[in-house]
Amino acid sequence: MNDIVTAYLSTWNAVDPETRRALLDAHWTPDATYVDPMAAVAGTEAIGAVVEGVHEQFPGFEFTLVGEPDAHHDQVRFQWGLGPAGSEPPVIGFDVVTVDxxxxIATVAGFLDRVPA
Incomplete structure (x- = not known):
């Protein structure tokens, strides 16, 4: 399932809307759902808008994998960091992704482990 995590993080790191759209179309189901403490959306258009919002709020930041993914059956959980390239990420989160x-990617349940004040 490492390929799923890679595709997921690539989607979140895609600054260019066309690249992001292509990643959503290739790796997400059209009716995928995404929920975290700040968003609850369905469909790739809405998910793309959430990703765009993160880029607007944190320009120049990127998502990186923290640790190793843990997967079984049709789901994978992993921790990620969000921050400037090459530095300790100030934001750390944990996501559980299920696939069809x-x-x-069919569903994402996201959690925030560390958020600066």
Whole structure:
């Protein structure tokens, strides 16, 4: 499932809207859901808008994998960091992703572990 995590983080790191749209189309189900403490959306258009909002709020920041993903059956959990490239991320989160039979992202449940004041 490391490929799923890579596709997921690539989607979140895609600054260019066309690149992000292509990643959403390739790796997410059209009716995928995403929920975290600050958003609850359904569909790739809405998910793309949430990603765009993060880029607007944290320009120049990127998502990186923290530790190793843990997967079984159709789900994977992993911790990520959000921060400037090459430095300790000030934001740390934890996501659980489930995939459909075609191994496309179907649901995401996100949690925030560390957020600066």
């Amino acid at each position: 039979a075609d191994r496309r």
